[in-house]
Amino acid sequence: MAQALRLAEQGLYSTSPNPRVGCVLVNDGRVVGSGWHRRAGEAHAEVLALQQAGKAARGATAYVSLEPCSHHGRTPPCADALISAGVSRVVAAVADPNPQVAGAGSDKLRAAGIAIEIGLMEAAAHELNIGFFSRMTRDRPWVRSKIGMSLDGRIALDNGVSKWITGEAARRDVQHWRARSSAVLTGIDTVLADDARLNVRDISGARQPLRAVLDSKLRIPLDSRILQGAENDNVLIYTAISNSKKNSELEQAGASLCVIPDGNGRVNLPAMMRDLSQRGCNEVLVEAGSTLNGALLRAGLTDELVLYIAPQLLGDMARGMMQLGEIGSLDQCVKLEWKDMRLVGKDLRINAKVANV
Secondary structure (H helix, E strand, O other): OHHHHHHHHOOOOOOOOOOOOEEEEEEOOEEEEEEEOOOOOOOOHHHHHHHHHHHHHOOOEEEEOOOOOOOOOOOOOHHHHHHHHOOOEEEEOOOOOOOOOOOHHHHHHHHOOOEEEEOOOHHHHHHHOHHHHHHHHHOOOEEEEEEEEEOOOEEEOOOOOOOOOOOHHHHHHHHHHHHHOOEEEEEHHHHHHHOOOOOOOOOOOOOOOEEEEEOOOOOOOOOOHHHOOOOHHHEEEEEOOOOHHHHHHHHHOOOEEEEOEOOOOOEOHHHHHHHHHHOOOOEEEEOOOHHHHHHHHHOOOOOEEEEEEEOOOOOOOOEEOOOOOOOOOHHHOOOEEEEEEEEEOOEEEEEEEEOOO
16 A cells, blocks of 8 residues: 555656556565556546556456545546456555545446445545545645745745745655645735746646635736736736626736625635636645735645744844734634644744644
C-alpha cells in the first residue's frame, strides 16, 4: 500500500478534479503490475496496473489507495475491470467519498466473490486527497492560506513594501503549493499592490491552476499582469457588481466573471467557495493580504495555514498577517493544530490546520 501511495503522489500536480490514485498488483508474493492515474479522462490506476500484469492479474491482490470506482464517468468502472481480470482480493486504503461510488465499488466486488478490505494506511490516503474529500463531503474545496511573514507576524512594512521578507528557497517552495492546487485565490488589493501573475513556474508537467480574483467593485486594471499571457483564459473574477462596459472589456481580455453579492456590497464568500467546488476545484491556495485572509478565516472557510517565517523582526508599526477583529477573551481565539514544520532555506515553514475542521 505504501508503494501504491507513492505512485499516487506522482499525480499530485495533474489529476484534478479527479483524486490521486495508485495501484499495485501482487501475485504469489511478487509485484506483477502497477500504475497511477495521471489526469482526468485518462486510464485509472487499476486499469494501468491490470494492463501491465496481463494474465498474471488472475488470482492477484490489488492494493489501491482509493476504493475502486463503480460508475461510468469519462472512463469505465474500475471495479468491472478488476472483476474481468479475475483478481481474488482488493485492499483499499480508504473508501471513496464520491456519492456516485460511496461503497458501491466494494459492493460490486463482493457480489463477484472478490474479498475487499478497506482501511490500510487510511490517514495517509485521506491526506493525499484531502481536497477531493472536502469537495465531496462539504461541497467546498480544502482552502490553504499561504503567508510569508517575519517572526513577529508582519507581512509588510507600514508603507506596504513586502519584497522580499522571505527568501528565494521559500518562493520556489510556493510553486509546489500552486501546482498541486486547482485554483489560486487572491484579492484585488494584492493585485493592485503586487501585480503578480500567480501562475506556476519551473515545475515540469504541472498544469496551470485557475487564477481567481476577489474584486467586489471591479477595480482590476485591464493591463494587470494576471490578465496577460497565454494563461489569461483561466482567470476568474468574483465580483459583487455588474458593469456591462468593464465586464465586456474583461471578457475580451480572456477573463470570466462571476457576480455573487452578499447584500452588503461585497462578494458572498461561502457562495464563492461553493462555486469553486462546482467548478471541480479540490484544493485552493490563497495568496492574499490581511483583509481577505482574515475574512476567510472569520467566515470559517480557511482549513490550513502555510506560513513561511523569516528570521527577522519588522516591529509593531508593520502590517499584521491577518485582520481578525477584536478578540475579547482567550477562549475566542483561533486554535490551530501543527501539521508540519521544516526549514526551507533560511526560513521556517509551518503547516497548521485550523482546529475543528
